[in-house]
Amino acid sequence: xxxxxxxxxxxxxxxxxxxxxxxxxxxxxxxxxxxxxxxxxxxxxxxxxxxxxxxxxxxxxxxxxxxxxxxxxxxxxxxxxxxxxxxxxxxxxxxxxxxxxxxxxxxxxxxxxxxxxxxxxxxxxxxxxxxxxxxxxxxxxxxxxxxxxxxxxxxxxxxxxxxxxxxxxxxxxxxxxxxxxxxxxx
Numbered sequence: 001x002x003x004x005x006x007x008x009x010x011x012x013x014x015x016x017x018x019x020x021x022x023x024x025x026x027x028x029x030x031x032x033x034x035x036x037x038x039x040x041x042x043x044x045x046x047x048x049x050x051x052x053x054x055x056x057x058x059x060x061x062x063x064x065x066x067x068x069x070x071x072x073x074x075x076x077x078x079x080x081x082x083x084x085x086x087x088x089x090x091x092x093x094x095x096x097x098x099x100x101x102x103x104x105x106x107x108x109x110x111x112x113x114x115x116x117x118x119x120x121x122x123x124x125x126x127x128x129x130x131x132x133x134x135x136x137x138x139x140x141x142x143x144x145x146x147x148x149x150x151x152x153x154x155x156x157x158x159x160x161x162x163x164x165x166x167x168x169x170x171x172x173x174x175x176x177x178x179x180x181x182x183x184x185x186x
Contacts, residue, residue, distance in 0.1 A: 008063035018077035021060065023123045026069050026089060029104040040101055041145045044069055047091040049137040049148055056084050060153070061124040063131060070127035072120055085109045098136035121154050127155070131176035132166055141165055 035041045044064045048071060053060035056079050062071035071088075089105050096103045096156055103176050114120060131143040142164035151157050160166060 015113065016081040017113060018075055021072065021074050021120055022081060023114065024071045024073070024081075024085060024109055025111075026071075026085065026109040027106040028067050029106055031106075032065040032104075034096070034101065034103045035069075035145075036066045038144070039099070040096065041050065043095045043099070043101075044092050044149055045145050047088055047095060050091055051084060051088055052149070056087065059147075059149040060120055061127060061146075061148045062125045063143065063147065064129060065134065066136070070130060072123050072127065073124045081111060085111070119158065124148070125153050125156050126174060129166060129170060133171050133174050139166060139168055139171070149183050 035044050041064045045062075048062050048064075048069070049059060051073070052059045056076050058074035058076065060072040060074065062069065062073075069088075073082070073084075075084065079087065089109075093103055114123070128143075128146055131137040131145070132139055137143045140161075140163075148154070148157065156170075
């Protein structure tokens with residue numbers, strides 16, 4: 001169903017730069033859909049904001065999908081990027097275990113350090129639209145597991161419909177922006 005991933009290569013060349021902005025994706029092992037209930041998605045969502053309250057990161061935006069999590073954040077100076085990723089997975093795993101849910105993670109995570117010329121807005125837009133382009137949420141509804149630290153930070157957020165849902169033409173834009181992001185990170 002999914003192409004073979006070579007996750008063992010994800011750490012090669014990983015650089016942890018305090019103050020840098022990162023786009024990170026973590027997946028459940030085998031892309032198992034674990035965050036499918038409101039309860040489990042809330043656990044993951046709260047774990048992401050927990051990193052900011054402990055000042056490990058400056059939270060920017062993220063979304064919880066059934067089998068993966070996207071996040072954009074600015075790395076603090078207390079923990080390395082590897083430790084932040086491990087901590088987020090650990091908090092989610094412990095909190096899920098406390099409620100009788102089990103999760104195992106893909107060994108590594110995808111990360112991309114945004115270059116000074118890259119705008120976090122395109123990454124935030126991509127992850128905002130992820131649930132819609134995946135067909136998980138109708139375009140006239142708001143995806144409940146989108147988390148953003150400042151609703152005024154991104155231009156596209158001011159253009160959403162009154163209920164927080166995207167404009168009908170945005171899925172096409174998401175595909176174009178996604179293609180740009182992929183080419184920038186190669």
